[in-house]
Amino acid sequence: MRKKRTNDPEGMRRRVLDVAEDSFQARGYHASSLGDLMAAAGVTGGALHHHFPTKKALALAVIEERVAAAVQETWIEPVRAAPSAREGVRAVFEAVAAELEQQGYVRGCPLNNLAHELSLADADFRLALADIFAGWRLAIADKVRADQEAGGEGETDPDRFAALAVAAYSGAMSMAKTAQDASVLRECLEGLESVEPPSSQNGSVARRRRRVLRRQTIC
Amino acid sequence: MRKKRTNDPEGMRRRVLDVAEDSFQARGYHASSLGDLMAAAGVTGGALHHHFPTKKALALAVIEERVAAAVQETWIEPVRAAPSAREGVRAVFEAVAAELEQQGYVRGCPLNNLAHELSLADADFRLALADIFAGWRLAIADKVRADQEAGGEGETDPDRFAALAVAAYSGAMSMAKTAQDASVLRECLEGLESVEPPSSQNGSVARRRRRVLRRQTIC
DNA sequence: TCCAAAACAGGATGATCATCCTGTTTATAA
DNA sequence: TTATAAACAGGATGATCATCCTGTTTTGGA
Incomplete structure (x- = not known):
């Protein structure tokens, strides 16, 4: 047999x-x-x-199940778990930069990669990808709002900060992929950190550092 | 005949x-x-x-002749002609946002579009695209240095500011394309503007505004 | 005028690719 | 056990696509 x-x-x-x-x-x-x-x-x-x-059905499943999960694991959960939005953003930037450097090559952000190729090709693709971007930004903005209600983070506009953080990361990954060099991620992070530093009253939340554990995918 | x-x-x-x-x-x-x-x-x-x-030769020509020219016209020349790097960056953001809004749709940045699709596919593509990114960042950084030599723009790190500006624009265009909504460009610009505002000594260069004329392509 | 090279025409070709179709095998529920 | 649907196998098909090839026309210089 x-x-x-x-x-x-x-x-x-x-x-x-x-x-x-x-x-x-x-x-x-x-x-x-x-x-x-x-x-x-x-x-x-x-x-x-x-x-x-169809191939489209496969790609839609990749977007909805895998790309969305990658953003969740790489960005949303670490930011939620961070002591503040700013520290969360910094931690993700640094974790991704470190992973890319030891990895030796840069394949880019899966969300941005597919967004550029597919957004104009098909409305279903575009909407699925837009949802992921929206959730990403919302998580960061919500974290800023939580910081503010907890007393920290002065007059920063939450949506503005979230949009800039996501844009800076996306654009930095685009350059890192094109240059095959992750150092631009750190450069952009340093630029971001000088955005309205949380007034001068850095009380209890200030000097803590933390590590980001997950690293399986990069977004 | x-x-x-x-x-x-x-x-x-x-x-x-x-x-x-x-x-x-x-x-x-x-x-x-x-x-x-x-x-x-x-x-x-x-x-x-x-x-x-070959198709590759055609794409290489598009990158080297057209995409590079689009970045030059849309970004490098306006920034060079602006009264300061910050005002130049702001003017380009606003000009592009205005054009996209009246245009009603967003096709994205040609450089980033091709960079995402082709950077990993072929080394020649990647290097040609990386050169354009480098020239773009260099033009902004040089403008910051010129501002500093002229007395303005305090302690801003030129390369850091340039990297963040290009990244924020690239990422914002990526989101604008995916959402088919240019408003995120303005949001990111507002976030950018709160990055180390040029100390408090805003002398002669401060309150001027200017228009950007060219608008044929969007990058 | 003549000739060689550039510029252009238009079809051939072989490879690739997404989809579909006809079967066969495995699981499930009655 | 048996019927039914799900799960899987593997080849067929038609369309598409980048490249190549042979030939014709135009151009510019000798």
Whole structure:
């Protein structure tokens, strides 16, 4: 006897998403062929088509499940857990810069990578990506508001700060990817840190440092 | 008689570059087929192949001639002509935001669009794009240094400020494109403006405003 | 005038790719 | 056990695409 097959729909779907997430990040959507993905994931055309009827459906799943999760893990959760919005932002910048430096290459932010390639191509793509950006900004702005209610963080406009933090990070990653050099991330962080430093009353929240643990994906 | 042909190599090359620049901006590199470009430019396969042997050669020409020129016209020249680096940066942000708002849609920054799609795909692409980013940042940093030698702009680090300005703009355009809403540009500008305001000694250079005239392309 | 090179025309080609289709196997529920 | 649907296999298909090739026309210099 030679044939045994174990149906494992969740596992197969996960393997396809793993490979697609990686390939979209490294090569982009259009440059990733389903044939390559099938080979890399070790799945057949029938299986792929069963779980993802079209390439668009696959990309949408990558965006909604993987890219959104990467932003959540890399940015939203660390910022929420940080002692303040500013320290959270700084910690993420530094953690990502450190990871990129030891990694030796820069593949960029998966959200921005796909956003640039797909936003104008398809409305569904665009809306899914816009939602992730919105959630990212909202998390930072909410953290600033929480800081303010706790007495810290003077007159900083929360939405303004959040937009600038996300924009500076996105743009810095764009340059880091193009230059294949992560140092611009630190440069931008230093520029950001001189934005309205939290007045002069740095009380209890001030001098603490913390580490960011997660590092599996970079966003 | 029916046949007359006038050789116009420069014109034909220009028309191809016009169409390619527009299509790369709207659809991206991989999603732009040479067939579509030929049809849109009204050139034959032979003519296209004569001027640009490969698609890569065409894209490289678009990057080096068109994208670089767009950055030059939209950013470098206005900043150089501005009364100060800060006012130049502000003027460009506002000019682009105004143009996008009246235009009703956002196609993004051509440099960042191509940088995200092509930086990891090919070393020649990446280096050409990195050069443009470097020139952009250098122009802003040089302007800050000039401001400082002229007595204004206190202790701002020129390279830091330039990196943050370019990153904030690039990231803001990325979000504006994804949300199809230019307002985030203004939000980020307001955040930027609170970065180390030029000490308190705002003398002669302070309260002047100026307009940016060019607006043909957006970068 | 003549000739060589540049400029252009237009089709051929081979490769690639996303989708679809027809089967077969495995799981589930009755 | 049996029926039904889900899960998977693997090839077919038609369309698309970048490149190349052979040929013709135009241009500019000798």
